[in-house]
Structure formats: structure tokens, C-alpha cells
Amino acid sequence: MNNQDLVFLSATELANKIREKQISPVEVVKAYLDRIAVVDPKLNAYITVLADEALVAAHEAETDITSGLNKGPLHGVPVGVKDQIHTEGIRTSSASRIRSDFVPDVDAAVVSGLRKSGAIILGKLNMTEFAMGDPITSAFGVTRNPWDLSRSPGTSSTGSGAATASFMCASSLGEDTGGSVRGPAANCGLVGIRPSWGRVSRYGVDGASWSLDTIGPISRTVEDCALTLGAIAGYDRRDQYTKDVPVPDYGAALTGDVSGLKVGLIKEFLDPDVMGVTEPVRQGVLDAARLLVSLGAEVEETSLPLAQVAGVASRIISSVERSSLHPEWLRNRPDDLHHNTRVAFTAGELVPSSVYYKAQKLRTMVRRQALEAFERFDILAMPIASEPATIMDLRPGIPSKQAAVRALTEGSYRGLFSMVSGPALSICCGFSTDGARKLPLALQIAGRPFDETTVLNVAYAYEQNTNWHLERPPELN
């Protein structure tokens, strides 16, 4: 194998070959750095590339492995980290001018987890400013979708999606408030899981919305996703909302056996007249459901009428919580914020408390309805969005109130499971074509709180019987 081809191996394959001393982590890191040098000028997925640090870590890994020391399942594997996740001694900007010189003293819990499992931190990935939902707000420039440079890579973990899809890291971490792991995974043809709220520590992560934020992996395969999640999951006393429950061996649970599993397809999101789903997305999800049936799962449609309001409620909650985190920025440094970020922070501050409370009431009702459905189904499935990645409007501003309402409604696709607070995963389920470009479609698979294992296993069964994950974006060099 040519060294330059090492980047095309999955994280799991890399980890195995490194452990078996078939390849050197130094060769792997060099191959990724070469790839970044060629590809990233087109995509702008990285804010900071840690070339020197990664090479030092790779040499250490090589020495360890040669001497028989195996640090963990990601030993020697290069991983990218979203730039709102603290890294000791390394700038963590949240893609904002306001934080452009912030250098944390301590790693985030998830970064510690990666390092303990032997991963090499390859760099800090671009994102939208303070993890807002708009793809154009990063102070470090817009990140492009490798499948079509004019389209959104998905927000807010823009760089995590773009870098992983274009083979500029083996796996990555994102942060999901209202879909920021699942959206980039969907738009870039990847696998991304929003773990249960409380499964992964948020210690050392610049918050977006305290009651909705989760940290999750974005990877090229389900195995890689399981491997990365295993490295970051678990109780952490520094995050009072992590739950002290055992972390399963996610990789070992990937049997691919879904026979007898009950899957509920949420029909509101498959009806174009209700939630505006487009035909390619609808067909992709229905085809995926048929495949699961052929594998022995029992699939039936189910109704979650309140799911339609999840976008409105979750967006109001996140708007208020986000704007309350650092009110001084809006007052002392307004010109250092992107116009759209400033507008979102301001609107969040002006939401009446009665409206925030009503959104919280709706959250409780939506969650109850979903949990009742989980008494009948092991898994709920639906699209992750009404359409594939859209063309980015690079002009700042909100075109109209109607456009803002549409964004709230579309937010229900991802906001639903953000409010349920159980795990939800996005996996590629085909491609649509728009002109010469292929655009990934995505299936969303959600499970009961803390049942990431079933979610990952259903995704694995689907992946093992399809070839979508083998597709590559057009070469950019």
C-alpha cells in the first residue's frame, strides 16, 4: 500500500494495523498531514493543524507499540476535535474572534478520553461561531462540503464533517445541541451519533445550550463511531449531569443481528404534506426500512404528533440558554461577533420568560410521547432532514420572518431527539443527484436513553448490507 493511501483506511483498520505493527503511526500521521496540505485549502475544515504535536505523539506511540505497550483501542490513530472542545496548551476558539486567543490549561474530559485510548489529536476543527446553526459564521472562514463545495457541510460541527469525509482525519468529535453531530454526518455521508444526554462528559467544552449539549463522534463507519464513542463515554464527577452507569463495549455489541427488533417509522416525517420531506430523502429512508425488514426486523409506521413542534421548542430553548451564557460579549464586544451570531444572541435575550417556559413544557410533552413510543419499539427511525445538503447563502442576515419560521420547522427533524435526550444516530442511506454532483441522504436511528448499543447495532446491520459508506467525495487535489 502506498503511504498516501493510509488515509483511506477506516479508524478501526488503522488501529488494528498499528497494533499488529504492520504500519507505523508516524507514517499514518505524515500521510494525514500531506493530505491536509493538499485538500484543506479547498475545504477550510481545520482552524489549527497540530503537525508538530501530532508527529511527537506518533513517535511516542511507535516507541510504545514497539516495546509492547498498548495504550488503548485508538493507539496511534489521528483524530480531529471541534474547536469548542478544550485542549491543554492549544487555542480553543469556538470559531470566534472573541475566543481567538483562548488557550485552556486543561484538556476537556473527552480529549483526555481520546488520549487515554491512545488517539493522536491531529488538529482543531472549524465550526460555526459558538456552535450556532448557520454555516457562514466562523471567524476563520466558511467550511465547504467535500461532496459539493457550494453546499453546507452541516452545522455546527462543519469541520468535523468535512475533514472526516475528505479523509483529513480518521475520526472526529463534534458537539450536538440541536443536530450538530447528526447534521454534518448527514450532509457529508458519514456516521454520527448524538449520545444520550449524560453519557459523555461536557467538562471542558464551551457550552452552547446547557440542557441540550452532547459530545459525539463523527466517523466514516459504524465501527469507527463505536470505537470513538467508547473512548469518550462514561461518568465524570466534573460534569454533574453525567450518569454513573457502566459503559458497554460498543464494538463488541456490533453483531449485525436485528431479527425480531421492533422499529417504528415516524410517519409525520415521511409525509411531504406534514413536514415537507423531499422525495429522494423519503425514498432513501423507506428503502432502508425495507432492508431492515429483509434482515428480520419488524418495521411499522407510528405517529408522534407532537414531534412536529420539536423544532420550535428546542430552538427557543437553545436560543435562550445560548444567549445567557456570556451576555457580556453582546454588550462589550458586539463588533467581534458575526452579524448572524449577534442577531441570534440578541433575539435569545429578548424571548419572554413565559415563552421559554412554554417551550420547556412542550419539551416534556414531546419527550413523554417519544418515550411512550419506545415502550412499543426498540428503535425509532426517520430522516435527519427534509432534503440533502443545501446551497449556502453566504450573505449575512435573515431574508424574512417566513424564512425564520421555516428554519424552526426544519429543526424538528433533529430537535426531536435532542429533546428526548436519548441516543440518535445519522447514517448515509443513499445519494441523490443534482446535476453532476451526488449528495448524501441520511437515515436517523434513535433509541431509548442510554441504549446506544442497539442504535449502533441497527446502523451496523444496515451498513454491512449496503455500500454507501464506500463512496468517496470527488477528489479535490
Add this chain to the structure above:
Amino acid sequence: MPELNDDDIRVLAKAVNLDIQDSDITDVKHSLNAMLDAIESINPEGINGIEPLPVIFQTGD
């Protein structure tokens, strides 16, 4: 609910000690009116009996 206009936005901003920029007012108005309109129309049966707390870990989780 009547639409908030530019002056309403200025008054609301002043009430929270925010010196809003003229260039931001129209977009803040669109965003806020969208949220207020959307949630006003959502009134599922039983909502008044729900406590407005984000109960995330429930029995059985």
C-alpha cells in the same frame, strides 16, 4: 399576537440594557417574531398541567 416592530425591538433591548445596532434590528425582529408566532399557535391538550422544568433523567432512564 401582533407583530413586533422596530420600535418594539428597541424598547425590549433597552429593557435588558442592550444597545442594539440599527443594522441588526430587522433580523432580530424576523427571528423573534418567528419564535413568538410559532409557539403561540402550539397548544396541545394538557399543556397547562405540565411543569416547566427540563426533566431529563426520569424513572427508568
